[in-house]
Amino acid sequence: MTGSRERLLKTLEAYAVRYSAEKDRVSRYLQLLKHADAFQRTHLPGHITGSAFIVSSDFKQTLLVHHAKLNRWLQPGGHADGDTDVVRVAMREANEETGLKHLEILTRDIFDLDIHPIPARKDFPSHDHYDIRYVVNASTEEKIVVSEESFDVKWVPLEILEKYSDEKSLLRMREKLAHLYLKS
DSSP states (O other), rough: HHHHHHHHHHHHHHHHTTTTHHHHHHHHHHHHTTSSSTSSSTTTSSSEEEEEEHHHSSSSSEEEEETTTTTEEEEEEEEOOOOOOOHHHHHHHHHHHHHHOOOEEEEESEEEEEEEEEEEEETTTEEEEEEEEEEEEEEESOOOOOTTTEEEOOOOOGGGGGGGOOHHHHHHHHHHHHHHHHOO
């Protein structure tokens, strides 16, 4: 497991170089990762999560889940639960939340970082998710499944993403996708 944590630190450093405007965010991740329990959902005030920005093979659609607890359209993702291989976490969560079996990670490089607040529940205080995101490819032909964690799962055309979500981080990932994969 130590190797996964070391790989993550290196990919965070590379991310900071690639997206220099996000260095402050990367610094917050590096601070969090000094804690041994950073990958445990019980670590407060925040912990590592992993998610997948799933895109169609033509890069025109993304697969979103209508998250039941948060009542928002989001990319699939979830808690690391002690797993320091965040790529594996993102892929596991993508499979569990969508039912897709044929997922292909486009690169093990971090696609996006986001730190977002999670509201308090009766059994757990408010806290932050330090979400590490990867871009993943999937076929729109494969059958999707709605898990008990979601109200719905749907392929959404990227050109109308705002009709489903005004989440800044989702819109930012759309822009990064266009910059990285849709250059003319």
